[in-house]
Amino acid sequence: MSTLHTVNKSPFDRSSLETCLRLAGKGNAVLLLEDGVYGAMRGSNASGMVETALSDVSIYVLGSDMKARGVDVDKIIDGIKVVDYKGFVDLTVEHDKVNAWL
Amino acid sequence: MKFAIQVNEGPYNHEASVSALNFVRAAVDAGHEIFRVFFYHDGVNNGTRYTTPPQDDINIVNAWSELAEKHSMDLVVCVAAAQRRGIVDEGEQERNGKDGNNIAAGFRISGLGQLIEAGIQSERLVVFGD
Numbered sequence: 508m509s510t511l512h513t514v515n516k517s518p519f520d521r522s523s524l525e526t527c528l529r530l531a532g533k534g535n536a537v538l539l540l541e542d543g544v545y546g547a548m549r550g551s552n553a554s555g556m557v558e559t560a561l562s563d564v565s566i567y568v569l570g571s572d573m574k575a576r577g578v579d580v581d582k583i584i585d586g587i588k589v590v591d592y593k594g595f596v597d598l599t600v601e602h603d604k605v606n607a608w609l
Numbered sequence: 610m611k612f613a614i615q616v617n618e619g620p621y622n623h624e625a626s627v628s629a630l631n632f633v634r635a636a637v638d639a640g641h642e643i644f645r646v647f648f649y650h651d652g653v654n655n656g657t658r659y660t661t662p663p664q665d666d667i668n669i670v671n672a673w674s675e676l677a678e679k680h681s682m683d684l685v686v687c688v689a690a691a692q693r694r695g696i697v698d699e700g701e702q703e704r705n706g707k708d709g710n711n712i713a714a715g716f717r718i719s720g721l722g723q724l725i726e727a728g729i730q731s732e733r734l735v736v737f738g739d
Contacts, residue, residue, distance in 0.1 A: 513735075515624075515628075517624075540628060541624050541625075541628060591635075592632060592635035596632065596635045596636045597639075600610050600641075605735050607646065607735070607736040607737070607738065609617070609736065
């Protein structure tokens with residue numbers, strides 16, 4: 508059983524990404540969308556915990572929400588995969604459950 | 610695969626409605642079935658036909674109505690949340706003695722049981738909110 512976690516808050520706004528990464532089990536996936544895409548950026552105060560989490564969970568980021576915020580693909584932490592809405596739908600199919608960290 | 614979608618925010622207070630709309634479109638395009646979209650809390654504001662945004666603005670209410678018509682999608686507005694926010698259909702108009710109704714095409718008002726049922730009947734429940 509694997510879970511897809513969705514996080515839509517910036518790690519500088521709320522602690523939902525931190526809590527999600529702490530509780531997400533090995534083999535789970537995390538999708539960053541809306542303001543959550545800021546959590547995918549390299550070189551921030553939050554990037555350390557995200558980089559560490561990548562050894563246990565797969566992390567994805569929604570490309571259209573990055574673009575809307577001017578977050579360029581080359582600013583993203585290595586190992587995080589950019590997906591479109593089709594990819595978002597595929598992730599919900601690949602995992603048994605979807606948990607939104609609202 | 611069968612999906613249930615929950616939308617907790619209105620079109621003018623959060624991005625969640627647009628995200629949900631994009632997800633639903635992508636799911637339908639990929640050949641999946643949307644069993645139901647349930648609008649809860651401020652999400653009920655997605656379902657009033659009196660919403661009149663400027664011409665160059667996205668009309669989220671119409672976008673839902675068009676999706677509902679094209680794919681015979683079940684769009685359900687939570688009754689308790691709707692009553693609080695003045696979202697009214699013909700039945701609610703009569704029941705509560707209101708002078709009109711404003712439910713948008715393709716939407717219907719029903720209870721929380723519809724969300725529970727959607728969760729049971731669908732293989733995935735995806736929640737969009739604040």
